[in-house]
Amino acid sequence: MVHLTSRLLSGITFAAMLGVEAVSTQASAATLHMAWSQDATGLDPHKQTAFSSLRLLELIYEPLVRVDASLQIVPAIATSWEFSKDGKELTFKLDPKAKFQDGAAVTSADVKASFERILDEKTSAAARANFLSIASIDTPDAGTVVFHLSQPDVPILTAMSDVNAAIVPAAEVKAGSIGTKAVGSGPFKLDKWDPNAKEVLSANKDWAGGPTGVDSIEISVLPDEAAILAAMRTKQIDFALLNDPLVATLVPKEASLQLNRVPVLAYHVLQLNPSRKPMTELKVRQAISCAIDRQDVLDTASLGEGKVTGPLTIPALATDPSELFCYKRDVEKAKKLMAEAGFADGFSATVIGATGEPPTAAAEAQVIQSQLAEIGVKLDIKMMELNVYVDAWLKGNFDMAVALNGGRADPYTMYNRYWTKAGNLQKVANYIDDTLDSLMQKGRAETDPAKRKAIFAEFEKHLAEMSPWIWLYTSYSYTAQQKNIAGFVPTPTGTLFSLSKVTIQ
């Protein structure tokens, strides 16, 4: 036995010595070593929707505009933009310095080709749904683009800030090589991509945004986040994306590491299916809303890492959650509502969740299960592999679902898919409401920010009261970094664009 132990130990020591050696030869001042647990799934900016893909492509491609950390629209390829008075014409002036990584200038023809590609059904761009109001695109000169809209559409500008609306070279569209080659106008060029293993990016010297802070970025895929933290402890990794709050909360305990966290737009929600009995009853849905202690769900499932939210997660528009319907837990009221709906004895239902997506899903379902048990609702929890879950979710094939749904910088873009009569995901929400629909249409056309805010406040209040879903909380997006990395700005959209100006000190 002694023999066995000493053998093991000598093996470890040997490896450790080699490990040190391997690390020291690897370090390079101007390369940012980055890690994430899930890799990008593809390179076509118009088709990719996975979080890592978007984060990678944002470093390579640029949209016309961006949103900054306070979700304000700022220039990207376009230096200025203007809506016509009737809100049906949107004009962009392009940055004359903007260049693709193959050296060609970014012109209005590229913008036109990019949007035509997005709108072409054959492209299968998921973001197409956000741009259906585009009737035609004019290019009066190489530096000007005019979008003619079929109806006033204020949120379209925010939708254009997404990398899913990136400007790609017209020549590449024609050659059909988007997705196999990555030629953008962004701060970095993609030199190498080994899927599920590694990406190597190098600085784009011609970037219109000026010189980047590092010469290159190497992204390693380390599937286990505890291993990412270990690699950061030994200084192999400078910067990392973290998903799991359990791992993220360990970062501040390391003296050399810094945790960046920022509340995100995505929200954790318990989706009820109002087309299934007894969730068809308003009072049953409201009872569920009253019976759930959102803070408790947050504290138990996510270590309190986040904050309770109503339907709107955009800081500038969100209502104080305490003013929304039943955001203070009230079991007595819940029981009374259940009795009024004829379910004094409760009922049984199944709640679905995706394993590990988010990492808190199973814990959320369990807390909700115990809370709803108090009003007689017996929940059966069914955890599924992500794809199986997505399939059931898209078909609206569930009683209830714990979900982490993505947010957008504009409430219309974020919610029209669910809460308008023509919404693409209306079948998932399974809830039709004239008030919600008309408020959405009003908010879409209104250009005055104060009036818009009032419209969406009313929308939020009504949605919380009708309780088709029970909004729970928003969590944080986490990045961890060595303390000698300067200049990273975390944002609610999760973008890593500010890596373009990050320096290693």
Next chain:
Amino acid sequence: MNYLLRRLATFPLVLLGVSILVFVAIRMVPGDSITAMLGTEAGLLTPAQRDALAAYFGIDQPWFVQYWRWIGGILHGNFGISVTYGRPVLDVILERFPLTLELAILSMIIALAVGLPAGIYAATHSEKPSDLGVRIVAMIGQSTPSFVLGLLIIYTLSAGFGVLPAMGEFAPLWQDPLRNLSQLILPAITLGFAFAASVTRIARSAMLDVLSDDYVRTARSKGASARSVIWRHALPNALIPVVTLGGIEFGYLLGGAVIVEQIYALPGLGRMVLDAILQRDYALVQGAVLFIAFNFMIVNLLVDLAYVALDPRIRLGEQ
């Protein structure tokens, strides 16, 4: 020889069965390449967009057409194209395989180097405290999940000593043997530890069995030394169950060690298959499973041949 030929002749049949099984199984699971790529955003697609994507992924045809095309391709040495990697399936698999093979061999060496002596030692010291000690360690080894041991090793090294082999960028053996070994030794220990524990237990009980056999008693009574009895007379026979266990375990390892590859971020077969399943990369899953099945059959065959070498009384394939 006859036996070998007959065994080899069954290979195509088994592989055909495996091919049907994996083809059907992966398609029975809800969700497809489209939902794998787009997640819930797939709901924003119009029917025409969906059709375009289905054609791109090659899932627009009926199952039997897809299967027929796939099998037809394989007969011409073409395993299809992986949609994730944008490259031929066989290239991707063969790129990952050396790592998996190396890891399997390393952990096998560790397991046998530790497990066999420990098992023999325990058997010859049966029911003494040292035997009990070995058995307890073996029990712990067998019941410690590899993710616990793996994370424990990583945590201890990085938090306690501030060192860790380079992660993320894997160095192939022929490019940088030293760095390669530094990256593989910990995963090999993690895998080898549990494996060594099984070897210890099997070796111990097999040895105990054999030591009570008549021929061992005969050897002893004829005055053979204790050492000669154990190493020359008993061990070869006691090895048979160890070879069986080792063969099965080795076959498994050739299919990739998913958890250990995840923890240590090794680009092996296991992680590749897992990612391919999650991303519904049908061609890659199918190709990889066939490849793994083929390896398993080869290993099984070698195990059977090893029996003959170890025990001349065994005659393969004869009634």
